[in-house]
Amino acid sequence: MHPAFSVIFLTTLIGAGQGLFLALYTGQVYNTFGVVGDAMPQQALYIAGTVIVTVLMALGLFASFFHLGRPERAWRAATMWRTSWLAREVIVLPAFAGTAFIWGALHYLGIDPVIFTTGTVEVKLTLLVGLVAGVLAFLLYVCTGMIYAAVKFIQEWATPLTIVNYTLLGLASGFSLAAALSAHYCSTLVDAYALWALVFTLVGFVSRMFALRRNGRLKRKSTACTAIGVRHPKITQISQGAMGGSFNTREFFHHKSPQFLQTVKVFFLIAVFIVPVTLVVIGWSNQFAVVLLAAALIQYVGLLAERWFFFAQANHPQNLYYQAT
Amino acid sequence: MTQLALVIDLNVCVGCSACVTSCKEWNTSSEGGGGMVDKNPYGKDPTGTFFNRVQTFEVGEYPNVETVHFPKSCLHCEDPPCVPVCPTGASYKRKEDGIVLVDYDKCIGCKYCSWACPYGAREIDEKQKVMKKCTLCVDRIYDTTLPEARRKPACVLACPTSARLFGDVHDPMSEVSVAINERGGYQLMPEWGTRPSNHYLPRRKMKAQVTEESLNRIDNPLKKEEQRAPVSSDLPSLDDFLF
Numbered sequence: 001m002h003p004a005f006s007v008i009f010l011t012t013l014i015g016a017g018q019g020l021f022l023a024l025y026t027g028q029v030y031n032t033f034g035v036v037g038d039a040m041p042q043q044a045l046y047i048a049g050t051v052i053v054t055v056l057m058a059l060g061l062f063a064s065f066f067h068l069g070r071p072e073r074a075w076r077a078a079t080m081w082r083t084s085w086l087a088r089e090v091i092v093l094p095a096f097a098g099t100a101f102i103w104g105a106l107h108y109l110g111i112d113p114v115i116f117t118t119g120t121v122e123v124k125l126t127l128l129v130g131l132v133a134g135v136l137a138f139l140l141y142v143c144t145g146m147i148y149a150a151v152k153f154i155q156e157w158a159t160p161l162t163i164v165n166y167t168l169l170g171l172a173s174g175f176s177l178a179a180a181l182s183a184h185y186c187s188t189l190v191d192a193y194a195l196w197a198l199v200f201t202l203v204g205f206v207s208r209m210f211a212l213r214r215n216g217r218l219k220r221k222s223t224a225c226t227a228i229g230v231r232h233p234k235i236t237q238i239s240q241g242a243m244g245g246s247f248n249t250r251e252f253f254h255h256k257s258p259q260f261l262q263t264v265k266v267f268f269l270i271a272v273f274i275v276p277v278t279l280v281v282i283g284w285s286n287q288f289a290v291v292l293l294a295a296a297l298i299q300y301v302g303l304l305a306e307r308w309f310f311f312a313q314a315n316h317p318q319n320l321y322y323q324a325t
Numbered sequence: 326m327t328q329l330a331l332v333i334d335l336n337v338c339v340g341c342s343a344c345v346t347s348c349k350e351w352n353t354s355s356e357g358g359g360g361m362v363d364k365n366p367y368g369k370d371p372t373g374t375f376f377n378r379v380q381t382f383e384v385g386e387y388p389n390v391e392t393v394h395f396p397k398s399c400l401h402c403e404d405p406p407c408v409p410v411c412p413t414g415a416s417y418k419r420k421e422d423g424i425v426l427v428d429y430d431k432c433i434g435c436k437y438c439s440w441a442c443p444y445g446a447r448e449i450d451e452k453q454k455v456m457k458k459c460t461l462c463v464d465r466i467y468d469t470t471l472p473e474a475r476r477k478p479a480c481v482l483a484c485p486t487s488a489r490l491f492g493d494v495h496d497p498m499s500e501v502s503v504a505i506n507e508r509g510g511y512q513l514m515p516e517w518g519t520r521p522s523n524h525y526l527p528r529r530k531m532k533a534q535v536t537e538e539s540l541n542r543i544d545n546p547l548k549k550e551e552q553r554a555p556v557s558s559d560l561p562s563l564d565d566f567l568f
Binding site for chain 2: 068069074221232245248321322
């Protein structure tokens with residue numbers, strides 16, 4: 001497939017935004033239930049985090065409009081939520097961003113009444129709003145992943161690993177960002193965030209490698225034989241009906257050499273997994289906010305390459321009809 | 326239930342592309358739809374929207390080689406994977422005749438339906454920025470101002486070898502159903518379960534079965550007299566008794 005930068009930015013930005021929100025909410029849960037033993041209120045962290053989450057979601061949404069031919073009609077895209085994962089994403093994305101924003105706004109305005117008490121724990125309004133936003137964040141990962149996993153013809157994508165990878169890599173980038181942010185605010189949550197960032201990055205590495213291994217061994221269901229219905233081991237295309245290229249030659253192929261793809265693959269494996277893990281360990285053990293920030297930014301750049309590769313690697317069966325001019 | 330479709334006879338398609346040009350002509354000049362854009366038609370990189378293309382494949386290796394001309398357009402699947410993925414409902418399959426269409430006023434040009442079509446039958450219109458595809462000439466097959474024989478897709482009417490048949494594949498007595506039945510009509514990429522309505526009729530080897538026996542009959546009565554026993558001049562022959 002042709003890797004469109006609009007979609008690459010959309011999926012990576014919102015993935016990081018969801019991950020960052022889930023990190024912030026994890027912090028609130030830890031504080032509420034005393035997991036990290038920190039009684040200090042994290043208002044500044046929550047508010048700054050929510051601002052970043054909102055900016056990431058807005059940028060992602062902005063990028064997605066460049067993918068549309070008719071962005072002025074984008075509102076229509078929510079109508080077919082019964083059948084289309086894209087429509088579901090279009091609904092869940094603003095729902096999540098809005099709820100996350102409300103969560104941050106409640107913290108900012110200090111509107112946080114105790115709803116009920118279980119034992120010694122006071123369950124506040126923001127904890128419940130955050131729970132809704134957290135569930136929506138996970139739903140959004142599923143929707144984004146399913147957009148690709150639901151296209152059964154693109155065998156590289158049609159696997160649960162697609163959803164798992166979108167979730168894990170989004171969480172990894174979000175928690176890396178949260179680690180840098182909490183280190184900046186000298187919060188005790190930095191330990192938890194850095195640990196989770198490492199866990200998600202490493203588990204993401206394993207599942208991404210599984211996906212790469214699977215895609216390397218794919219057995220194609222469609223062949224030139226089934227494409228034109230002629231049974232013969234040797235079928236060569238000699239004309240595709242257009243000499244100057246067409247939508248079919250532009251949209252479904254990356255037009256790069258196999259060596260370039262290989263380079264991008266090696267680059268993203270280094271930039272998404274190896275470098276951030278190293279930098280998070282260094283930044284965490286020395287409490288360097290800058291190093292943690294560098295880890296998050298390098299991981300994000302790596303994720304851009306990862307997403308580019310995700311698209312470029314996918315081989316659409318329609319390419320069987322466009323093998324030669 | 327009606328399911329209109331094309332049946333394409335690969336045995337007689339000569340790859341002249343008359344269906345391509347007539348499709349382009351009709352769908353560009355007909356009312357509504359906004360035409361099919363051409364970009365740089367006379368420039369360096371000409372490109373444009375087509376609903377139908379004739380591709381050419383070479384099967385086998387020289388000298389045992391065969392050229393297959395292969396017209397490809399939307400197959401109007403009975404289970405079209407491009408329809409449920411559309412987020413706006415612009416892509417739909419008509420209940421009354423099974424034609425898969427795009428509502429150009431609802432389409433947002435997200436291209437997701439083209440990803441979900443394994444045949445590459447959909448193309449975005451670079452001018453209107455909406456997805457376009459074969460409509461089976463829905464604007465002329467029901468046009469009562471046309472004579473009945475002309476109420477067919479433009480490509481079908483243009484084909485000089487009658488390689489394209491048009492009709493209802495759910496009606497077992499229709500011309501297309503009979504052709505599919507009698508001549509082994511098949512669907513493209515059956516492995517995806519899309520159940521395309523358009524069918525293709527395979528190439529047929531037109532070999533006359535001529536054996537040595539049929540050229541030279543052993544018991545040919547005309548040649549009976551030529552098979553005489555060897556004659557010995559000592560014995561009287563039949564000629565000695567006659568006359």
